Amino acid sequence: MTRFLRRQGWVAGLFVLFVALLIVTKLIQPGYGTGDFGSLVRAVLPYAFAVAAQTVVVIAGGIDLSVAAMMAVTSVTAAAMMNGASEEYALLVVPFVLLMGLALGALNGILIIVTRVPDIVVTLATLFVLQGVALLILEAPGGAAAEWLKATIVGTIPIPGSPEGIAAWVPKALVLLIVCLCIVWIPLRRSKLGLSIYAIGSSELAAFRSGVPVARTKIVAYALAGLFSAMGGLSLTMSTGIGAPIPGPYLLASVAAVVLGGVVLGGGKGGLLGPIVAVFVLRLVRTDLTLLAVDPNVTSIIEGAIMVVVVMFGAFIAMRGRQS
Amino acid sequence: MSEVATLAPPVPLGRRIKRFMSDYPLVPLIILLILLVLLLQVLRPGIVNERWIANTVKFAIPLAILAGCQTMTMLTGGIDLSVSTVATMAAFIMASQAVAYDPSVAIVIALVPAVLIGLVNGIGVGIFRVHPLIMTLGTSLVGAGCLQVYQRTVIASGTKIPDFLTWLGTGVTYGFPNALVLFVPLAALIIFILNRTGFGRLLYAVGDNEKATRLSGVLYAQVIIALYVFSSLLAGIAGLLYVGLIKAPSSLSLADPLMLPSVAAAVVGGTSIFGGRGGYTGTIIGALILTVLTTLLTILQMPEGARRILFGAIVLLVTAAYLRIVEDR
Numbered sequence: 032m033t034r035f036l037r038r039q040g041w042v043a044g045l046f047v048l049f050v051a052l053l054i055v056t057k058l059i060q061p062g063y064g065t066g067d068f069g070s071l072v073r074a075v076l077p078y079a080f081a082v083a084a085q086t087v088v089v090i091a092g093g094i095d096l097s098v099a100a101m102m103a104v105t106s107v108t109a110a111a112m113m114n115g116a117s118e119e120y121a122l123l124v125v126p127f128v129l130l131m132g133l134a135l136g137a138l139n140g141i142l143i144i145v146t147r148v149p150d151i152v153v154t155l156a157t158l159f160v161l162q163g164v165a166l167l168i169l170e171a172p173g174g175a176a177a178e179w180l181k182a183t184i185v186g187t188i189p190i191p192g193s194p195e196g197i198a199a200w201v202p203k204a205l206v207l208l209i210v211c212l213c214i215v216w217i218p219l220r221r222s223k224l225g226l227s228i229y230a231i232g233s234s235e236l237a238a239f240r241s242g243v244p245v246a247r248t249k250i251v252a253y254a255l256a257g258l259f260s261a262m263g264g265l266s267l268t269m270s271t272g273i274g275a276p277i278p279g280p281y282l283l284a285s286v287a288a289v290v291l292g293g294v295v296l297g298g299g300k301g302g303l304l305g306p307i308v309a310v311f312v313l314r315l316v317r318t319d320l321t322l323l324a325v326d327p328n329v330t331s332i333i334e335g336a337i338m339v340v341v342v343m344f345g346a347f348i349a350m351r352g353r354q355s
Numbered sequence: 356m357s358e359v360a361t362l363a364p365p366v367p368l369g370r371r372i373k374r375f376m377s378d379y380p381l382v383p384l385i386i387l388l389i390l391l392v393l394l395l396q397v398l399r400p401g402i403v404n405e406r407w408i409a410n411t412v413k414f415a416i417p418l419a420i421l422a423g424c425q426t427m428t429m430l431t432g433g434i435d436l437s438v439s440t441v442a443t444m445a446a447f448i449m450a451s452q453a454v455a456y457d458p459s460v461a462i463v464i465a466l467v468p469a470v471l472i473g474l475v476n477g478i479g480v481g482i483f484r485v486h487p488l489i490m491t492l493g494t495s496l497v498g499a500g501c502l503q504v505y506q507r508t509v510i511a512s513g514t515k516i517p518d519f520l521t522w523l524g525t526g527v528t529y530g531f532p533n534a535l536v537l538f539v540p541l542a543a544l545i546i547f548i549l550n551r552t553g554f555g556r557l558l559y560a561v562g563d564n565e566k567a568t569r570l571s572g573v574l575y576a577q578v579i580i581a582l583y584v585f586s587s588l589l590a591g592i593a594g595l596l597y598v599g600l601i602k603a604p605s606s607l608s609l610a611d612p613l614m615l616p617s618v619a620a621a622v623v624g625g626t627s628i629f630g631g632r633g634g635y636t637g638t639i640i641g642a643l644i645l646t647v648l649t650t651l652l653t654i655l656q657m658p659e660g661a662r663r664i665l666f667g668a669i670v671l672l673v674t675a676a677y678l679r680i681v682e683d684r
Binding site for chain 2: 094142146147148149151152153155156157158159160161162163164165166167168170276283286287290296297326328329330331332333334335336338339342343346347
């Protein structure tokens with residue numbers, strides 16, 4: 032138990048924080064119920080996918096500045112393709128967009144390997160390129176989404192055999208998020224490939240000398256980030272019903288949540304659970320502040336301050352740990 | 356003996372050119388800049404004249420100053436993502452304070468938050484060892500929020516740009532943009548600091564091998580704090596200049612479009628993002644290249660999307676090619 036706590040201490044702490052925040056929310060707004068929780072999860076959805084994308088890349092020792100732009104591209108592609116098309120056609124659109132995300136992400140990785148330019152610069156350049164592509168596909172927010180796709184994140188899922196009260200707290204969006212993340216993450220984590228991703232993040236040279244195909248692993252890591260970004264883009268289209276070519280604030284949020292979630296910038300440490308819980312915490316803080324009728328601008332100050340203070344605190348603990 | 360030396364096989368021309376370029380990394384950059392200008396002249400004959408050059412330089416200067424912040428922080432292996440927020444803050448605070456106070460007082464007031472943000476950045480990176488990317492991102496979020504709250508309190512009093520900032524930002528005297536009056540000493544100062552002072556050498560040293568630098572008795576935190584304060588101060592000055600150029604004093608996203616190009620300019624100019632290598636002269640040329648590139652893409656009358664695609668592709672291409680030239684030895 033203590034070993035588990037030590038290993039998962041950060042994530043456990045975040046989870047406790049999340050529950051505490053939920054209680055606080057309930058205290059502030061006694062009427063806060065299942066419907067509000069559902070809309071929280073829906074709001075979190077694109078953020079969570081952006082964070083997942085960033086997490087994979089950061090664990091592999093890189094950083095992907097093009098996450099938000101990639102979400103914009105996939106979102107407008109989906110919205111433009113589904114515009115005026117039949118409901119069944121959307122069945123084709125979803126895998127196509129996911130594949131497109133995979134390919135775009137792989138392109139990032141290939142560019143990093145081939146040009147030998149630092150990843151931060153490459154993804155900065157692809158950020159410009161993808162923004163341009165998004166603008167070419169749709170000049171202004173528009174397009175449409177299939178009805179069944181929109182319905183997949185609204186409402187709750189009835190769980191057979193469970194009491195009514197619990198099922199109401201499990202929105203469809205949450206199930207979708209968990210399923211999508213697990214389908215990719217769990218097999219990865221258990222495979223040699225996942226181990227390689229951690230290895231190249233920890234020490235590229237050591238990984239190379241132990242026979243890890245560094246270039247291939249890196250490309251896969253970026254491709255997976257692309258896949259998660261495409262999921263994020265799709266979820267954007269699902270929740271808004273349209274595609275917007277100008278990316279939202281997902282880049283900053285993804286980096287912040289990754290760091291809050293206990294993944295070390297520089298690579299090799301951390302998991303997916305921490306960042307996902309962290310993004311829930313960050314969104315819930317925002318909800319609470321809104322409920323408290325705090326000026327939305329003050330909210331962004333508080334968010335920034337939380338990010339800085341938590342990261343400083345984490346770095347401080349790490350420093351103490353090294354000294355003792 | 357001397358005969359043997361003279362009989363050494365002649366180095367092929369290609370290798371010689373390559374070696375020359377890697378010895379003088381500025382040469383390929385200048386050639387690229389000239390090529391871009393020539394291309395512009397071919398596409399639109401007659402566009403390249405004195406007025407155009409003055410205009411280009413005018414727009415390149417704020418970018419070059421912000422890219423200077425990136426250059427110096429990158430030399431230590433860091434990055435300063437708060438520059439655009441700091442620049443916008445300085446510009447807006449100056450413009451709103453100039454209504455009530457003398458411009459010089461307003462400028463001093465405007466630079467105080469810049470220094471504060473720099474100080475917080477420096478403390479976070481230097482003492483708490485937070486990753487510079489995260490630290491400066493966080494402070495820029497906080498800064499942007501504070502600015503919006505501040506805007507509410509002064510919304511009634513309006514904004515105003517002092518005349519001499521407009522003169523400095525947009526004016527041209529004898530074909531030379533007035534902004535050079537500010538920029539030339541500033542650039543000289545940065546180059547002097549980087550090349551001729553102990554502080555500059557410490558920046559390279561920290562970026563090259565942080566551990567060795569610490570072990571040789573350098574007070575890491577002090578160097579980093581001084582660096583980030585200086586960087587923020589520069590960003591504030593760039594913001595003041597930029598508002599004189601753009602003349603949109605009440606905009607709260609004034610310098611945001613300069614953020615990513617400032618990183619790109621430093622990288623194109625040959626500064627390594629991992630630290631220890633680079634210089635400000637390259638960055639200035641990098642800023643000029645990016646500005647000319649923007650004009651080029653604008654006069655081609657492409658849709659906004661295609662322009663961004665080309666911009667990104669070219670930045671990546673130039674950086675990759677440049678790395679090849681400089682690193683293959």
